Amino acid sequence: MIKYFIRILFAVVILLISNCLLAQDDLEELLEKETEERTEQAIATFKSTRVINMHSIERMQQGDLDFRVSHRFGELNSGAYEFFGLDHSGSHLSLEYGIFNWLMLGAGRATYQKTFDSFLKFSLIRQSSGEKNIPVSVSYYSGIAVNTLKFPESENDFFSSRLCYTHQILAARKCSNRLSLQLSPTLVHRNLVKTADEKNDLIAAGVGGRFKLSNRTAVSIEYFYVHDKNNDPGVTYYDPLSVGFDIETGSHVFQLYFTNATAIIEKGYIGETTGNWTDGDICFGFNISRVFTLK
Amino acid sequence: MIILAELSGCYYDNEEDLYPSVLSDCDTVNVSYSRTIVPIIDRCCMECHNNESAPSIGGSIPLEDYADVKESALDGSFYGSISGDPSYSFMPIGDSVMTECEIKQVDSWIMNGAGNN
Numbered sequence: 073m074i075k076y077f078i079r080i081l082f083a084v085v086i087l088l089i090s091n092c093l094l095a096q097d098d099l100e101e102l103l104e105k106e107t108e109e110r111t112e113q114a115i116a117t118f119k120s121t122r123v124i125n126m127h128s129i130e131r132m133q134q135g136d137l138d139f140r141v142s143h144r145f146g147e148l149n150s151g152a153y154e155f156f157g158l159d160h161s162g163s164h165l166s167l168e169y170g171i172f173n174w175l176m177l178g179a180g181r182a183t184y185q186k187t188f189d190s191f192l193k194f195s196l197i198r199q200s201s202g203e204k205n206i207p208v209s210v211s212y213y214s215g216i217a218v219n220t221l222k223f224p225e226s227e228n229d230f231f232s233s234r235l236c237y238t239h240q241i242l243a244a245r246k247c248s249n250r251l252s253l254q255l256s257p258t259l260v261h262r263n264l265v266k267t268a269d270e271k272n273d274l275i276a277a278g279v280g281g282r283f284k285l286s287n288r289t290a291v292s293i294e295y296f297y298v299h300d301k302n303n304d305p306g307v308t309y310y311d312p313l314s315v316g317f318d319i320e321t322g323s324h325v326f327q328l329y330f331t332n333a334t335a336i337i338e339k340g341y342i343g344e345t346t347g348n349w350t351d352g353d354i355c356f357g358f359n360i361s362r363v364f365t366l367k
Numbered sequence: 368m369i370i371l372a373e374l375s376g377c378y379y380d381n382e383e384d385l386y387p388s389v390l391s392d393c394d395t396v397n398v399s400y401s402r403t404i405v406p407i408i409d410r411c412c413m414e415c416h417n418n419e420s421a422p423s424i425g426g427s428i429p430l431e432d433y434a435d436v437k438e439s440a441l442d443g444s445f446y447g448s449i450s451g452d453p454s455y456s457f458m459p460i461g462d463s464v465m466t467e468c469e470i471k472q473v474d475s476w477i478m479n480g481a482g483n484n
Binding site: 144146147150157160162183184185186221222223228230232233237261263264265266267268270272334335340 | 379383385386451454456
């Protein structure tokens with residue numbers, strides 16, 4: 073009786089073990105399958121929606137509202153009486169909202185030519201690793217600017233003459249936890265320029281980068297090559313170059329920088345920069361970004 | 368903003384062709400302080416930059432006397448402000464508008480030494 077019971081018990085144990093082994097194989101296959109299917113998207117390529125002047129590929133998350141204040145002082149070589157440019161300043165205030173995680177809308181107003189501006193920025197591709205390997209993130213930026221300066225006396229006064237449009241493809245790669253780089257081919261269209269020889273369309277290529285010094289701080293640099301810009305008689309335009317330092321404090325991002333561009337909006341700093349680094353036409357500026365979560 | 372842009376569209380205009388009357392009759396040769404510059408300043412600047420108001424609403428920049436106008440002219444701030452140079456606050460503010468011709472006349476006067484003529 074006892075021998076018979078032991079035999080039955082032994083058979084049951086063997087059956088149980090074999091089932092476990094089969095299940096283990098299934099479980100391992102399931103785990104491998106899950107690991108292969110996981111794709112990780114790169115996040116926080118830049119600390120803010122701007123590199124310095126230039127839009128980065130970052131957007132507001134859905135339901136987040138960014139209140140941005142940008143300030144640009146006068147030129148350092150204006151001397152001690154002008155307090156090295158601090159007595160003169162231009163600013164830009166804007167509100168930028170994440171409609172979806174991939175789509176952002178912004179509107180603002182700059183003191184530069186009393187300009188109102190608005191833009192859309194949306195994500196096309198996200199840098200990913202894992203099952204899907206995508207080396208870069210790409211976003212598209214489209215902006216409109218309206219110059220509201222009073223027109224001098226003239227028979228004509230067309231609203232269209234006040235408009236400028238900017239289109240950019242923003243392509244960035246988070247190379248490592250510390251280093252991110254971005255390339256931004258750009259088209260700026262001005263409905264009205266000064267002379268018949270001056271081109272309404274400006275083609276430019278922006279390059280920018282950010283290197284993290286710590287979790288909260290980073291240095292950034294940005295340069296725009298503007299093609300065929302010097303065709304306004306009597307005026308010499310230069311490519312804008314900016315060097316900056318970012319500080320993140322939880323819900324604020326502070327960006328402090330030096331630049332030869334006195335304008336803050338795309339139409340101004342890309343197409344109308346008259347300052348030259350080698351002549352000391354360098355302006356100090358800062359951006360402050362405060363994000364509010366509305367949802 | 369998007370609707371306004373859609374309604375306005377994309378143009379390839381320039382000031383020489385679209386706004387020619389602004390500069391065609393402008394005399395920038397016979398420009399003097401008393402006959403040309405003073406009337407411009409009286410109309411566009413005196414509301415804030417007279418000697419009494421300048422310290423409070425005129426940014427401490429009086430433009431009532433020739434000596435003060437000359438100082439602002441020669442340090443670049445006068446022309447910089449009226450020409451829209453981003454290094455300066457744009458002037459005039461309020462309802463006054465300085466015409467393109469008047470801006471060029473001020474420029475011509477300054478380039479010729481900003482004399483008390």
